[in-house]
Amino acid sequence: GEDVEQSLFLSVREGDSSVINCTYTDSSSTYLYWYKQEPGAGLQLLTYIFSNMDMKQDQRLTVLLNKKDKHLSLRIADTQTGDSAIYFCAESIGDDKIIFGKGTRLHILP
Amino acid sequence: ETGVTQSPTHLIKTRGQQVTLRCSSQSGHNTVSWYQQALGQGPQFIFQYYREEENGRGNFPPRFSGLQFPNYSSELNVNALELDDSALYLCATRDLMDEQFFGPGTRLTVL
Numbered sequence: 001g002e003d004v005e006q007s008l009f010l011s012v013r014e015g016d017s018s019v020i021n022c023t024y025t026d027s028s029s030t031y032l033y034w035y036k037q038e039p040g041a042g043l044q045l046l047t048y049i050f051s052n053m054d055m056k057q058d059q060r061l062t063v064l065l066n067k068k069d070k071h072l073s074l075r076i077a078d079t080q081t082g083d084s085a086i087y088f089c090a091e092s093i094g095d096d097k098i099i100f101g102k103g104t105r106l107h108i109l110p
Numbered sequence: 111e112t113g114v115t116q117s118p119t120h121l122i123k124t125r126g127q128q129v130t131l132r133c134s135s136q137s138g139h140n141t142v143s144w145y146q147q148a149l150g151q152g153p154q155f156i157f158q159y160y161r162e163e164e165n166g167r168g169n170f171p172p173r174f175s176g177l178q179f180p181n182y183s184s185e186l187n188v189n190a191l192e193l194d195d196s197a198l199y200l201c202a203t204r205d206l207m208d209e210q211f212f213g214p215g216t217r218l219t220v221l
Contacts, residue, residue, distance in 0.1 A: 004152070035212075041214060041215075042112075042200055042212045042213055042214040042215045043153070043200065043202075043212040044212075045209075045210065045211075045212075088152050088153075090152075094166070095165075095166070096143070096155070096158040096165060096166025097143070097155035097158065097166055097168060098143075098153075098155065098210070099155070100145075100152030100153045100154075101152050102150070102151055102152045103151075103152050
């Protein structure tokens, strides 16, 4: 079946690194995504990775993909208060739909 | 700013009523998808339209239907509303480079 799992909550101190983990089930996914959603807002695409890559870095964001274990992670370096949001892991299925996890709420401690 | 707009922002309906939600995107965005995001959940794929025809559907009943128009706008129609239809409805469009852009959503409350 199609399923994306991620932990629901993460608390991190300001300035530390945040690591959000995700597992997925469909090995045929072409793209894997990380989206950010702030309260009352729509989804913002943070980054994505092709399934034939194992790492992608974009400024403070690092995505690691372990295709064998179907494990995806998002590392946010030097976490700031503005990073407080819900982060969704998602995988593409075929040419149409994207399957989302339930989201990880990132809370920043002062 | 994604260039994708949705209207209305908020909407309140009662059980059994019908609702139409709207989405507008930029020129060249030929594919539009609609998602339902219930409170505390991730978005769930409803369906996708490409060049005015449905070309993919998730596990939603036929009372969820859609239209896509040549001017890059689209509609999501829901008939016979149920309490569980209360959610944030998101549309997402794809450009020619296959990059997906989400709108801000319409929050529907069914009483």
